[in-house]
Amino acid sequence: MAQIILKNIKKTYDPDVLKKPVLNQLSLSIEAGEFVGIVGPSGSGKTTLLYVMSGLEKVDSGEVLLFNKPLSTYLESDRAMLRRDLIGFVFQFFNLIPNLSIYDNLKLANVIIKNKGLTIEEALNLVGLKDVMHKYPSELSGGMQQRASIGRAILGEKKIIFADEPTGNLDYQTSLDIMGLFKELNQKLGITIVMVTHNEALLSYTNRVIRLLDGKIEKDEKR
Ligand SMILES: Nc1ncnc2c1ncn2[C@@H]1O[C@H](COP(=O)(O)OP(=O)(O)OP(=O)(O)O)[C@@H](O)[C@H]1O
């Protein structure tokens, strides 16, 4: 089942019509359970594509369907619920709150979601941080902090994780470790993962690679 469908998306930030759109008549479809890598030069529109897919950014024209329903037909409250309960985000910087323990970081995130799925304890177990959950972010390595932010992203019953250069701040070995974790979550929980990366070596963990160039899909390969 297609979870994300983009139809002829055009997206500009600058209202200047002479400027090239960031996404230019882009169409794609992502199925439930895929692990998609998105690559492309800096400025090719990767982050914008993630924001458009998740409904964080509006498009100029074209249509975005999430879970088989056009985003334009969701009420604003439903769109917020969707982003809160069904979609998780992971970024290059871990965005953990420094004066809260790892457990409390997840607890805070859990307050706002309608948690019917993975509990804080289950999420911490899955990302392998049960033993250090009472430590503060600064007491953990970068890789462990990213594990914590992934734990936070999977709380509840998330269907899709969007990750924007999740290993951009980590050394190579730790990057492989984080990719292994994504792969495990993808396979064990069936969560769809859409990940932007600059590191070609990490693409072997994905099932599909989409290459962006100038706001268009240059290549889309399934493995
Ligand atoms: N909020 C914004 N306002 C105006 N222009 C923007 C905004 N966000 C991105 N852009 C522009 O849109 C283009 C695509 O940006 P985007 O961040 O999507 O690229 P990217 O592929 O993620 O690049 P990088 O690899 O550097 O992260 C760039 O030219 C950028 O300057």
Ligand SMILES: [Mg+2]
């Ligand atoms: Mg980017």
